[in-house]
Amino acid sequence: MITADKKMADLIHLNYLLVSVITRFDIRLGFGDKTIAEVCKENSVNTEFFLEIVNSFHDKEYFPGKHLQGFSIKLIIDYLSKTHQYYLTEKIPEIEQLIDQMVNKCYGHHKHAHLLRSFFKEYKEELISHISREDETVFPYASEVENAYLSKKESKQKQISQKGYHIDEYRSEHNNIEEKLFDLKNIIIKYLPSPENQALCSKVLSALFILEQDMNDHSRIEDNVLIPKVILMEKAIHTTNAI
Numbered sequence: 267m268i269t270a271d272k273k274m275a276d277l278i279h280l281n282y283l284l285v286s287v288i289t290r291f292d293i294r295l296g297f298g299d300k301t302i303a304e305v306c307k308e309n310s311v312n313t314e315f316f317l318e319i320v321n322s323f324h325d326k327e328y329f330p331g332k333h334l335q336g337f338s339i340k341l342i343i344d345y346l347s348k349t350h351q352y353y354l355t356e357k358i359p360e361i362e363q364l365i366d367q368m369v370n371k372c373y374g375h376h377k378h379a380h381l382l383r384s385f386f387k388e389y390k391e392e393l394i395s396h397i398s399r400e401d402e403t404v405f406p407y408a409s410e411v412e413n414a415y416l417s418k419k420e421s422k423q424k425q426i427s428q429k430g431y432h433i434d435e436y437r438s439e440h441n442n443i444e445e446k447l448f449d450l451k452n453i454i455i456k457y458l459p460s461p462e463n464q465a466l467c468s469k470v471l472s473a474l475f476i477l478e479q480d481m482n483d484h485s486r487i488e489d490n491v492l493i494p495k496v497i498l499m500e501k502a503i504h505t506t507n508a509i
């Protein structure tokens with residue numbers, strides 16, 4: 267288990283994929299021998315929350331849903347939104363570029379290679395609409411619920427009750443955006459002919475595996491931390507207003 271007294275540099279040596287996670291907390295490399303607690307403090311990051319996020323990212327068995335639920339919705343949403351930005355502004359353009367190169371350099375003019383491009387384009391559109399829904403509807407609603415709950419003001423809570431929207435709507439429709447990545451990998455691994463440049467294919471595959479793993483972690487937080495927390499607050503609000 268990763269603890270606050272561990273050196274931040276050792277955290278990256280332990281799992282280099284955590285570089286992208288610390289970036290979402292606006293923590294930059296170059297931390298010398300400082301501990302996680304020291305670096306978090308310097309960057310005004312909540313150390314406890316940081317530890318829960320890196321532990322659950324690093325070890326799939328370590329998933330203290332209940333513990334993470336103890337943090338504010340604001341904190342959780344801030345992390346989830348930054349992860350969305352990371353997908354949209356870094357990972358997706360990077361993979362798109364690699365796929366373009368791969369289609370041009372690996373399969374000559376094989377008639378099915380261009381399908382990869384259109385498959386990825388479709389995936390990107392799906393991802394953009396998935397993320398917009400969360401950023402524009404779900405997350406603002408979750409914040410409003412938390413504000414109303416914490417304010418203890420009847421008027422604010424009534425507004426939530428009268429909205430007629432429940433986080434359950436999101437829960438039932440929250441689809442698995444990682445599944446399509448599995449299909450995309452299989453096209454490369456199984457169905458396209460042997461590539462002329464396998465090194466390039468292996469780069470694309472690594473990028474897809476890493477993105478899939480990152481997204482699995484992201485969705486787990488949405489499903490097992492954010493949604494149950496909002497449900498509890500909604501229940502409290504609706505019960506108070508029903509009396």
Ligand SMILES: [Fe+2]
Nearest residue numbers: 346400484488
């Ligand atoms: Fe998301």
Ligand SMILES: [Fe+2]
Nearest residue numbers: 400440485488
């Ligand atoms: Fe999602």
